[in-house]
Amino acid sequence: MNLEKIIFGFFIVLALTLNVGFVVGELANPGHHSLWMLFAALLVSLLTTGLKIGDRSQIGAVLLSTSLVSNLQLILAVSVWAVLEGGMDVVPGHDKMVAIVSLAYGALVANGVSVLMLVSDTLMSRR
Amino acid sequence: MAATSELDRVSAIILRNMRTPFLVLLATYAIGITGMALIPGEEGAEGHGRMNLYHAFYFFTYSATTTGFGEIPRAFSDAQRLWATICLYIGVIAWLYAIGSFIRLIQHPELLTALAERRFARSVQRISHPFFIICGFGDTGSLLARGLSENYCTAVVIDSDTERIKALGLRDYRISMPGLCADASVPKHLIDAGVTRTDCRAVVTLTPSEDTNLKIAVMARTLNPSVRIVCRSTTQQNREYLETVGEVTIVDPYEIFARQLRTAICTPLLYAWEDWLVGALSTDLEKPPVPPLGKWILCGYGRMGKAISSALKERDIETVVVDPDQVPTDSELHRVMGRAGTSTLREAGIEDAVGIVAGTDCDEDNLGILLSTRKLNPLVFSVVRQNHHENELAFSGARANLIMQPSLITARRILLALTAPLFLDLRIYLRSIEGRARIGEVVDRTERIFTGRRPRFWTLSLASAGTAIVSLQRRGVPITLGDVLRSPVDRTRRLEVLPLVLQRRGTSIMLPDDGLELTDTDTILFCGTVPAGRMLASSLQNSYTLYYLHTGHEEPRGYFAFWLAKQRRAGDRPARS
Structure with a gap:
């Protein structure tokens, strides 16, 4: 058991689960997507990026890049929510909700790749 | 440069052979078409009813090639039918002649050689990684190619025997090995094989003829001053000559065989280890066959016999030679004249000998020696030389203590020199006093x-x-x-x-x-x-x-x-x- 591995794995998987938590439900229904969930997903994703910085191995580089993609997508999603159609004070309309959730779906894919690579790396090293 | 001259040759042969058929076809078409266009047809609404040139060409094309759609564009007049009959015959004959010439052309031996050379040069050009050139695809050459293929190394093969090149095409190598049936000592073929390329790691000459090997070595050195050359040579005279060529690794199968035999007799453990390492999985490392020390009988005193005898003498092993040839030899040598058989073996003292080497260049003789030895002294340690790879089954049934194939030993040695040159250093070290320990x-x-x-x-x-x-x-x-x-x-x-x-x-x-x-x-x-x-x-x-x-x-x-x-x-x- 390795403390580093525990922390690392915990945050990578948490980023994925929070992301899933945000996107599930009807795509355009504002009632199914919580702003707080999106906020938490973004925070954890940023934190994960921080953990990944400094790994010199090949797999570390790819993990970092997937993390950067997920950050970018989530930041865009939050920006759309905050800036368009009256900001966060009003319930978002149909078009705006579709844009936000689509962006979050993109981040979900990047997070999924991250977890996949983490698992396969662990299996490959076999120790 | 080489490719264009090749192309010129191919096109020259095609042009030379196809010129007359082409002219005959052209003349036939010209006569037929002109006649058809001039002969008046059935009078119709448009006047004289002659065919225009285009229709005449169309008619001639389908009739001369025996397709025969009928009378197109409209029914012929009797005069046209007469001409059409003539057209049919001359057209068919001209085409038959042309097709016959074409078939002769594609079977033209010179054209086939030229095309094979072009194909070979192209496939060598396509090789993008380091490769070796093997000249001579006999027993040793094919074993070497097999070994290279197992190490995923490409080899380019040149042999003057068509059958051997055909055999190369049937091998199931892991990577493709282009082969050319040609005389490797001709510089053009060596260039086609890529001797001038920097990717060419070595030229290995293994043809049965000493002179050809020498020629190839000289040509290769002149064409590419930095390429490594591995040359099979068995005479002292050629070896001295090769030394002036420079940077040539000389491989003498007899000497290698003799040294291996000496290793097998003096340091059996080392022999078994090397044998196991280079691929004989059947070798038992735990209990290698240990040849005894004492008097050895050598059957056959050719170039190999001499090498064995001097190799054994270096280790103070007593030898008796049995050989039919009347050759002047040094007086120290204990020898028995005559073909190795029951009486000569007895004369050589088979009863008190510890080992026998059946080392003639004839496989039947070697097997015969083995059989008579077993009758005279079944306890003797027998080493047998197997000359031809295809006799494998007979030899494995003969139950000799040690079977040694010169071609296999040589091929392994060259393979090591090419793929793991450092291993040869290790072999020398393990034979030194320090290494033996x-x-x-x-x-x-x-x-x-x-x-x-x-x-x-x-x-x-x-x-x-x-x-x-x-x-x-x-x-x-x-x-x-x-x-x-x-x-x-x-x-x-x-x-x-x-x-x-x-x-x-x-x-x-x-x-x-x-x-x-x-x-x-x-x-x-x-x-x-x-x-x-x-x-x-x-x-x-x-x-x-x-x-x-x-x-x-x-x-x-x-x-x-x-x-x-x-x-x-x-x-x-x-x-x-």
Whole structure:
């Protein structure tokens, strides 16, 4: 058991689960997507990026890049929510909700790749 | 340059052979079409009813090629029908002649050779990695090609025998080996085979003719001053000549055979180890056949017999020669005249001999000697020479103590020289006084590491593969040879890899120790299984794996983890003190 591995794995998987938590439900229904969930997903994703910085191995580089993609997508999603159609004070309309959730779906894919690579790396090293 | 001249030759042959048929066809078409257009047809609404030139051409085309659509565009007049009949016959005859000529052309031996040469030159041009040129695809050549294919090395083969090149095409090599049926001593063919390319690692000449080998060596050296040449040669005179050519590795199958035999007799353990390592899995490392020391009988005193006799004499082994040839020999030699048979063997003292070498160049004789020996003295240790590869089954049934194939021994030797040149250094070392003391140790190590799977050799240069090692070294983590050989799955286990020679700045360290620290100037010859080799290569690439192999615990990855590890260490320290 390795403390580093525990922390690392915990945050990578948490980023994925929070992301899933945000996107599930009807795509355009504002009632199914919580702003707080999106906020938490973004925070954890940023934190994960921080953990990944400094790994010199090949797999570390790819993990970092997937993390950067997920950050970018989530930041865009939050920006759309905050800036368009009256900001966060009003319930978002149909078009705006579709844009936000689509962006979050993109981040979900990047997070999924991250977890996949983490698992396969662990299996490959076999120790 | 070579390719264009080849192209010229091909087109010249085609033009020369197809010119007359083409002219005949042209004339026939001209006559037929002109006649058809001039002959008046049925009077119709448009007037005279003659065919225009285009319709005449169309008619002639379909009738001369025997397609025959009928009377198009409208029914013919009688005059037209008469001309159409003539057209049919002359057209068909002209076409038959043209097709016949074409078929003769594509069977033209010169054209076929020219095309084969072009195809060969093209496929050599397409090779984008280092390759070898083998001239002569006999027993030795084909065994060498097989060995190269097993090491995933490409070879280009030239042999003057069509049958051998056909045989090459039927082999199931792991990679394609282009072959050309031609005289390899002609410079053009050597250039086609790529001798002038920088990718060409070596030219190996193995033709049965000494003179051809010599010629190829000279040509290759002139065409490419830096290429390595391995030349088969058995006479002293040629060898001296080859030395002036420069940088030629001379391979004398008889001498190699004799030395191998001496190794087999004097240091059987070393012989068994080498035999096992280069591919004879049947060799038993635990109990190798041990030839006894004492009087040996040599049957056959040709070039090989002489080499064996002098090799054995160097180790003070008494020999008696049985040979039918009346040749002047030195007086010291104890010899019996005549073909080896029951009486001559008895005369040579088979009853009190410990070993016999059936070493004539005739396989039937060798098997016969084996049979009479078994009758006269069944306890004698028998070594038999197998000349032809196809007699394998007969020899394996003869139950000799040791079967030696000159072609196989030569092929293995050349293969080692080409793919693992450092191994030859090791062989020389193990035959020296210092090295002989370590044979037991190396056999022991081999037995401990390998579990029966076939090992192969590879040379690793740390100048290119050692960047991770160097970066760790700069951070104060010295990586040793033993670290690298640990299994990345579990560092307490060892990979099935045995380091044989480590070369560092011109000096070679034979059978290097596990504690040896690696640097980026090292070149190491390993022998090991294929999966183990892959594991080794992947752990060399990854500095985290190397760190684990060296220290036994994971290096923190990422700045945060590094900081965390530092904090924990700082937290541990006061608690301990």
